[in-house]
Amino acid sequence: MRQKFRLGLLINPVAGLGGSVALKGSDGVASQAIALGAKPQASHRMAQALDIFVKYADEIEVVAAAGLMGEDLAKSKGFTTQVIDTLNSAQFGETTASDSRHFASAMMTQNIDLLLFAGGDGTARDIYAAVGDSLPVLGVPAGVKIHSGVYGITPVASGMVVKQLLEGELVSLMTADVMDIDEALFRQGKVMAKRYGEMQVPAEPRYIQAVKMGGRESNELVLADIAAEVIEQIEGETVIVGSGSTVAAVMQELSLDNTLLGVDVIASESLLASDVKANELIDIVNQRRLDSLPVKLMITVIGGQGHILGRGNQQLTPELLKMIGKENILLVATKTKLKALEGRPLIVDSGEPELDQWLSGYYRVITGYRDYVMYQVSSPVSEA
Structure with a gap:
């Protein structure tokens, strides 16, 4: 037996x-x-x-x-x-x-x-x-x-x-x-x-995460190019700004205070709210929807791991992500970070496997000024 x-x-x-x-x-x-x-x-x-x-x-x-x-x-x-x-x-x-x-x-x-x-x-x-x-x-x-x-x-x-x-x-x-x-x-x-x-x-590399890469992005010119492209795309928009150094470069270019390890909100290139909680984000999005104004979400990649949701940004709840919509997600990353993943997909871990599956697919990642990379976002739920 x-x-x-x-x-x-x-x-x-x-x-x-x-x-x-x-x-x-x-x-x-x-x-x-x-x-x-x-x-x-x-x-x-x-x-x-x-x-x-x-x-x-x-x-x-x-x-x-x-x-x-x-x-x-x-x-x-x-x-x-x-x-x-x-x-x-x-x-x-x-x-x-x-x-x-x-x-x-x-x-x-x-x-x-x-x-x-x-x-x-x-x-x-x-x-x-x-x-x-x-x-x-x-x-x-x-x-x-x-x-x-x-x-x-x-x-x-x-x-x-x-x-x-x-x-x-x-x-x-x-x-x-x-x-x-x-x-x-x-x-x-x-x-x-x-x-x-x-x-x-x-030891199962498809499913076990890598240790997070430390250090700051060294290529300041690349970050400045990414910031310039993002700023053109979000002109006049309300944007929820996620955490991370690549996103911080955009805020720096806008001369706005940034919560490096939190979530901020900007509107028409001005700071609307800093270090915002999940319920506050819901309130902001609901108000913008009443005024028929879309809200975008700008997030980046955790170096080495590849996560874009579910690591250090739990303020971005499943309810909020559904309200914003996949089409309003701006994904920014340097090519250095993407190459370091060695072909592994970016990971979403929202807390709801069905939502993770819906968020999966190929995204246009902003990697510079007028420069983009198509990259896969995935979740093991599809294999399960």
Whole structure:
């Protein structure tokens, strides 16, 4: 009789809470984020991963953290579930980093084949502190910032890797860096990344994300050319301005203050709102629609990873993206960043797989003045 696959399951319920309300993360600000109207998403994103291989539930034994940290979701999906003791915080949602470390450490004694966890870079650090490189792990991206290389590129992608394992495909293990940044500095617009160690992850380059590239774009002339092209295209328009250095170059050319790691809004080349929250963006778009005015969205590519949505810009919610429409997305990037992807598609991870599929396709990327590249935007949901 075939031995069942033992899957460790751990969810950080507060991961990503700060994203939609412009807090740039969740470390130490979960209560503030909820007070501002943020809704927990980590369990929902883990559910997207589980749905990919739930048909194999009879072949899996889930070893879950208690309550909201894994147990509730595993049982709701019909998995045979062994629960690792109980913490009051795990039952009632008042979870901390020590809870993640507690459950990850406990799983070390449960002979699991893979630890699947949902969170952000802080969660990856907690898992690493507990298990080091002694246990295969795989992250389901649910945080605001995902610099570590231990995550799938989307929740669906993480599910696809587990599905491959269950179907007996040969999936090698590789080591991947655990990275994190100082959120206090991050909220001040400064990025200070640090490598904390490495963990074992399934080596599946289609689905596992690369470590984010650091550094500033060196070719200032290229950035100036991109900015000149964008400014011509948005004359008189209302534009939601995403995060990133390439987009920042456009704001600099317009002599406007820019929230490098947040979302701003400009109207007729003037600053309308800075560091805007998700609900505020919805209000702005609704008002413009009442006046029959379209709103455009300008976003760029995370170097090395290829994400254009779902990393550091969770203010751009599925509801907002549907309101704006695919045709009003301005995608800007240098050819250097695109070439560094070595042919891999750009990734959308909005939080809704169906929306990701709708947003997929070939986009005209602004790469200079009167200079464009056709590039594919994709999501693993199409393969699932």
